Amino acid sequence: MKVSVVKETTPGERRVALVPEAAAKLRAAGLEVLVESGAGDAAWFTDDSYAEAGASVVDRAEALSADVVLTVSKPDATTMAALRAGQVLIGMLSPLTDPELVSALAGAGVTAISLDMLPRTLPRAQPMDALSSQANIAGYHAALIGATEYGRFFPLLITAAGTARPARVLVLGTGVAGLQAIGTARRLGAVVSAYDVRPETRTEAESVGATFIELSSVGSASGAGGYARELTEDEREAQQQELAGHIARHDVVITTAQVPGRRPPLLVSEDALKAMAAGSVVVDMGSSPLGGNVAGSEPGSTFVTENGVTIVGAAGLPSRMPGAASSMYARNISALLQYLITDGALNLKADDELTTGVLITRDGAIVHPALATQETV
Numbered sequence: 377m378k379v380s381v382v383k384e385t386t387p388g389e390r391r392v393a394l395v396p397e398a399a400a401k402l403r404a405a406g407l408e409v410l411v412e413s414g415a416g417d418a419a420w421f422t423d424d425s426y427a428e429a430g431a432s433v434v435d436r437a438e439a440l441s442a443d444v445v446l447t448v449s450k451p452d453a454t455t456m457a458a459l460r461a462g463q464v465l466i467g468m469l470s471p472l473t474d475p476e477l478v479s480a481l482a483g484a485g486v487t488a489i490s491l492d493m494l495p496r497t498l499p500r501a502q503p504m505d506a507l508s509s510q511a512n513i514a515g516y517h518a519a520l521i522g523a524t525e526y527g528r529f530f531p532l533l534i535t536a537a538g539t540a541r542p543a544r545v546l547v548l549g550t551g552v553a554g555l556q557a558i559g560t561a562r563r564l565g566a567v568v569s570a571y572d573v574r575p576e577t578r579t580e581a582e583s584v585g586a587t588f589i590e591l592s593s594v595g596s597a598s599g600a601g602g603y604a605r606e607l608t609e610d611e612r613e614a615q616q617q618e619l620a621g622h623i624a625r626h627d628v629v630i631t632t633a634q635v636p637g638r639r640p641p642l643l644v645s646e647d648a649l650k651a652m653a654a655g656s657v658v659v660d661m662g663s664s665p666l667g668g669n670v671a672g673s674e675p676g677s678t679f680v681t682e683n684g685v686t687i688v689g690a691a692g693l694p695s696r697m698p699g700a701a702s703s704m705y706a707r708n709i710s711a712l713l714q715y716l717i718t719d720g721a722l723n724l725k726a727d728d729e730l731t732t733g734v735l736i737t738r739d740g741a742i743v744h745p746a747l748a749t750q751e752t753v
Contacts, residue, residue, distance in 0.1 A: 377720055379713065380410035380434075380442035385452045388676075390418035390698035391705060393446040393467065396429035398706035402713070403430040406720055412439040419698035444722065446709055448702075450477055461485025461740075464722060466709060468492045468506060471736050471747055472637030473666070478747055482737040487724070489716075491708060492636075493744065495733040503711040504730075508552045509704035514693035515556030515632065518659045519545075521693075522628040523564055525657045525678070525686050531565020542567050546623060547586065548643050548669065549632035550577040553661055557630045559584040569626065571619065593618045612641065620648035630659045631669035637746075644670040654684030663689035 379402060381394040392415050394402075399409045409431040413423055423433045439445070440458040447467035451459070456477075459465065462485060469490040471478045481488040491506040502508075523530050526543060533540040543566040547554050550572040561568050562585035570586035572578075578588040593614035623629055623644060629652075634640050640662035649658070649671060662669035663676075668689060672681075675691035694701035716722055716731065724738065725731050736744045 377444065377717070377722070378408045378410060378442040379444045379446060380412070380439040381415050381431075381446050382412045382436060382439050382455070383415040384418075384448050385455060386449045388692055388695055389449055390695045391448045391702045392416040392419050392421060392698075393448050393702075393705065393709055395419075395421055395703050395706040396425040396431070397703070398710040399426055399431045400429040402710055405714055405717070407717075408432070410434050410439050410442050412436050415439075416702070419702040421699075421702070444713070446713075448705060450474065456480055456484065459484055459486050463487070464489065466491070466713065469736065471744065475747070478736060478742055482740055482742045485740045487738045488736040489712075489734050490736050491712065491734065493734050493736065493746075494712075495730055498730055498733075500715075501730055504708050504715065506705055506708040509708055510694040510701060511551065511553040512556045513697050513701050513704065514661060514690075515553035516560050517693040517696055518553070518630050518632075518661050518690050519557045519560035519564065521688055521690060522561070522630055522657050522659045523566075525659075525688060526628050527655050528627070529565075530561070543628055544569070544626045545628045545630065546570070546589075546626040547581075547630045547632065548572075548619075549634075549662075550574075550581045550586075551632060554630075554632040555580055555584055557632065557661075558586045561628075561630075562586070566628070569622070571622070573615075589622055591615060591618045616642065616645045616648065619643060620645065620651060623648045624651040624653075626656070627653075628657045628659070630661065632661045633669050634662050634664075639667040640664060640669050642667070642669060642671065646671045649681055649685050649687070650683055652683070652685045656684075657686045657688070659688045659690050661690050661693070663691050 402409050411426045411431045411433050413433050444464040450469050464487045466489045471490050494501050529540045530543045532542040545561045545566040545568045547557050547570045550570050558568050568586045570581040571589040581588050631643050658670050660668045660670040660673040663673045673687050673689040675689045677689045680686050
């Protein structure tokens, strides 16, 4: 079976779906690996390094003719036009937010498998959990952005020129990204607080050095699959009002809250921003085309409010660390691929919870339970 890696076409995307180390492991498993020339250049993986790992370096047309095509992000229109019925496409396809792509894949007869739909609570799914591996990188980088944008020191410094107090950092959302942001900010010397609507995350936040904030106005909002449930309108208003007081007392705020397939919750309102001190920084990891955790944030944009607060729409952070992000993602995608292969062929078992969780389209139909009501084009 031929498995290929193509060069990403999404603007700003520097990751590659497979690194030489992972390519070598797939070759050892009996798969033929094709790599589009230049696919790893942006992440500093050369064509020669893939060839040394046993992969064949080919042009894009040949890479797109493989039995299984591996990507990081969604295919563009040109890539879609090159795919044929019966092929398998594996990547982070964001099917919940792009129904047109899902319909197009089904209409083309492509079997689509999306890592961002992985049932993350299954123990056997952990080596394949690309959302967690990329969130770790994003949380780390978000803390670095906060430290860079903040015009003062993060740690307590005692010098001949005087003493600098440590920065006060607040992390909103204590999932994988939030915990990594907490740990990184702590290692940089900041005093860190954290908040999450899921009270069971308190122990994890405290274990990496944060002081956990409890709000009296909002109870538990734990949801299915380890995610938080969506708050009611009354709960959101009460949460924002009480959070505003905590936000105003911090120098750097990092927001990480996301809800799969829906608009991220607003955590930092306009009133909260107005109450922050000049020179404060807000890093919005939830910033997306659907909206963000911070009022006025735009993905990929940095601006300063009238009262001197810097707001960073921190989108696409894993792509800013393409080497590390690609290596982690390659382990995830190769683990999933090997899980789905039996005797050298893809075996998509209808009775396997992990398989049905990631399988989006097959045989011209949309088969994922969360998407099956859509029509093909």
